[in-house]
Amino acid sequence: MKRILILGGGVGGTLTANLLARKLRQRVKAGEVTITVVDQTGKHVYQPGFMYIAMGGERADKLQRPERGLLDSRVNLVVGEVKTVDPATRTVSLVDGLQLSYDHLVLATGSRIVPEAIEHFDTEAEHFYTAEAALELRKALDAFTGGRIVIGIAGMPYKCPPAPLEVAFLIEAELRQRGLRDKTELHFCSPIGRAFTIESVSEMATPILEAKGIELHTFFNVEAIDADRHVVQSLEGEELPYELLILVPPHKGQQFLMDSGLAPAPGGWLPTDRATLQVGGRPDIFALGDATDLPLSKAGSTAHFEAPVVTERIVAAVEGRTVDRKHGDYLGKVMCFFEIGDGKGTLLQFDYDHPPRPPKPNQLWHLGKIVFNKTYWHTVPKGRV
């Protein structure tokens, strides 16, 4: 009996479980293999939709479904909070006392936001990294009648690197439509020396920022908030006043990974091999998605393209054969849509060796993103795309 244990029921965990169930169905049926997903809430949340709660009339209840309904019937689901992982005894302990043993462990535990890491974040800054926060941002935008809006990034790495730029573009378009544009100054703070990390994307985005009259501040890594003066301060020693402050909150890996000695503090990101996705050189532990320390986008798309790699490696081990490197090595593939505003978008597609060459923004890519969001439940988690 081989026990495959997957921690996390997000994109990476759910897709890996379903791909394994498909590839190993005969062995599962024969009782030779078990596949178990442990998820803290039992609810699968489509996080890319949060931005659209703030910017596109999306509803929170449309963005979550029961995890059980997305999992192959051959996969077991345990709803519970993980306390520790012991790689020596190959045991995972849950807060409720349940202990689960494994032969192969997949850590698809995602990232978590820690706005409390910045003093006054909760009272001064808006964000869109939870459904509740996105709704609060929507309310703040509805109440906004003019002034200075500052959009920035309060920690790295963070989920969905294009998101703050997308929000800047979408807010600018909205303010124009509401007749508030000439009463508003828009400031976008980039942590690096250009508008976006990827040079080709930056070359596309910079003229759009200029055309929309959004002032770009480079090398501005948000460090602190002065609540009394309503000023945001950077790691590099600059400050900007605001009437409405929108910040990407700091992110971390899961605390139990640090407590278990698998991920170093303070970030909590798992040391992961860029090709094999093995954690810390251990042949029986894999990581994917936001949980890794790989220098890639923390995005569902990354997990989506990593899941087949983890699947091939575990299936090869179960079947006692060598890994098919064509399917069992991750080449860094990521693909995501990028909203420009005014009903237009573009596409970013790249891997470790090929930077993206985004097509000229048009309505088609915007519609592509909308269709992808709406059909997600039937495609990605089930391994249909």
Added chain:
Amino acid sequence: MTDTITAPAQTRTVDARGSYCPGPLMELIRAIRESAPGQVIAVYSSDSGSRTDIPKWVEKAGHRLIEVTPRDGYDEIVVEKTH
């Protein structure tokens, strides 16, 4: 470019080769935030933009660029966190 100032021992290496998003500079900034003053970080970058981006940021943020060394298909950029 190579600085001749004596280099303290490296205390951390960030392999950001193949990183386009979020990028080597952001990986460095993450490492800087997680390090203590005096620690030295080596970043490996295959993105040619890092040769100019990283020194510019290091200067603006007030840290110390120790050296930029071309390697086989990538650059090794060594930075000391000063404060």
